[in-house]
Amino acid sequence: MSHAPERKGRPVTLTRLAEMKALGEPLAMVTAYDYPSAQVAEEAGVDLVLVGDSGAMTVLGYPTTVPITVDELLMLAAAVRRGLRTPFLVGDLPFGSYEVSDEQAITTAQRFVKEAGCDAVKLEGGGTSVQRARAIAGAGIPVMGHVGLTPQTATALGGYRSQGRTTERALEVVRDAVALQDAGCFSLVFEAVPSALTELLMPRIDVPVIGIGAGPATDGQVLVFHDLLGIYDGHAARFVKRYANVREEMVAGVSAFAEEVRSRRYPEPEHGYTMAPDEIDRLQTEMETDRVRTTSSLGTTAESTGEPFTGGLSL
Numbered sequence: 001m002s003h004a005p006e007r008k009g010r011p012v013t014l015t016r017l018a019e020m021k022a023l024g025e026p027l028a029m030v031t032a033y034d035y036p037s038a039q040v041a042e043e044a045g046v047d048l049v050l051v052g053d054s055g056a057m058t059v060l061g062y063p064t065t066v067p068i069t070v071d072e073l074l075m076l077a078a079a080v081r082r083g084l085r086t087p088f089l090v091g092d093l094p095f096g097s098y099e100v101s102d103e104q105a106i107t108t109a110q111r112f113v114k115e116a117g118c119d120a121v122k123l124e125g126g127g128t129s130v131q132r133a134r135a136i137a138g139a140g141i142p143v144m145g146h147v148g149l150t151p152q153t154a155t156a157l158g159g160y161r162s163q164g165r166t167t168e169r170a171l172e173v174v175r176d177a178v179a180l181q182d183a184g185c186f187s188l189v190f191e192a193v194p195s196a197l198t199e200l201l202m203p204r205i206d207v208p209v210i211g212i213g214a215g216p217a218t219d220g221q222v223l224v225f226h227d228l229l230g231i232y233d234g235h236a237a238r239f240v241k242r243y244a245n246v247r248e249e250m251v252a253g254v255s256a257f258a259e260e261v262r263s264r265r266y267p268e269p270e271h272g273y274t275m276a277p278d279e280i281d282r283l284q285t286e287m288e289t290d291r292v293r294t295t296s297s298l299g300t301t302a303e304s305t306g307e308p309f310t311g312g313l314s315l
């Protein structure tokens with residue numbers, strides 16, 4: 001079984017991302033939360049991968065993104081790192097891990113770089129997040145901003161709904177985006193804002209902007225892995241486009257397995273291990289003469305020896 005994915009090209013760098021923006025080359029970003037989804041992102045050739053706190057809902061089953069902890073996200077991010085070679089890897093700072101002080105923000109960001117191997121981190125919102133972004137960037141860690149719908153503070157925003165639909169609210173998004181850029185963010189995410197607002201704002205932003213529900217004018221687009229592949233069963237936002245229905249395939253596969261186990265059609269001869277006929281004969285004789293003492297429940301003892309169990313798919 002091969003482990004590390006094939007390197008498709010040179011690793012994507014900050015310079016390459018800026019160059020792509022300058023050349024008008026669209027940026028493709030997906031989220032990933034584990035080793036296999038990272039391998040898929042790698043093979044598909046996306047430019048950036050985000051270990052989003054959306055993993056709280058898609059892989060950990062929390063009702064919102066709020067409860068996920070730094071340790072939980074770090075474990076997901078480290079698994080993604082192991083499956084990724086080429087795309088630029090961004091780790092999402094979870095709710096409560098950066099807001100309190102610059103020190104807290106830098107310490108958490110450093111953990112994503114040191115412990116999980118992330119290339120950069122992302123934080124949500126304007127306001128105090130602007131100063132936190134400045135502090136993290138000042139500590140030498142690339143930071144991505146996120147404006148518009150910011151799920152970590154969705155309650156304060158009136159729920160999971162689009163943002164910036166009146167002039168006043170749109171101006172807040174504009175101010176936050178420009179402030180985050182000025183604070184040193186290498187890139188911004190615009191989430192769930194009117195396409196017209198994005199169009200008006202883009203000329204003021206020099207760093208690559210990745211949109212999700214922000215229309216076509218951004219430099220790139222991001223979707224949540226489980227949404228775009230049809231793995232996640234929860235509510236899908238308007239901006240989600242399903243490119244596959246993997247969940248249906250998964251349910252069909254597991255159902256077929258369960259059905260074949262119940263009807264004794266699995267395993268078939270080719271799924272088993274063979275033993276030479278003379279070994280079988282000898283074993284039978286040994287057992288009949290009772291030279292092997294067997295216990296009734298907890299396995300064989302005494303002279304019996306077993307093949308080492310190695311497990312896994314490649315046996």
Ligand code: KIV
Pocket residue numbers: 031050051052053054055092189212222224
């Ligand atoms: O957590 C996440 O997946 C995100 C993206 C939607 C941008 O923040």
